[in-house]
Amino acid sequence: MSVTLALFAALFAALTSILAKIGMENVNSNLATAIRTVIVLVMSYIVVFITGQLDTISSISPKAMAYIVLSGLATGLSWLFFFQALAMGDVSKVVPIDKSSIVLTILLSIVVLGEKPVPKIIAGGALIAIGTFVLIGKNEENKRFTGSQIYIVYAIIGAVFAALTSILAKIGMEGVDSMLRHF
16 A cells, blocks of 8 residues: 555656646746645645544644654755755756655665665665766766756755655654544
């Protein structure tokens, strides 16, 4: 079930980037992020209401709530930087950098969460890192970093916050019932 959910997440993440890039034409990236966030908030609460989980909020420990809040802040920062990068750069370059958060998350899961560095996960992470560098590689005309490539910095910062989102959420959600288990 988790693989199916992850595949749906990947599909919708891909659609998010394409639809956002189209919709952001002549729209401030921060405003676009704010509008998107309201939609995500409404959708999340609809799912919480449907699954009858709203009344369980009081059972969340203060420690878990703190990490969930920190994860939310990391998500918000990730989205702000991602949308700024998306507004400035090509989707085909911004998204791979953003998805390099997978590699950062693997590293943080080993260091912070104490997960075992399984060889196939390390190999997969290495392939993702190599693929990211191939996708964003410089051409002969652009051997140096220029101000017009600042979107790369925004995308990298967004990826760092995206990785933190996952780690902080994992810590905060231990012992908290996921709303998706009720579908």
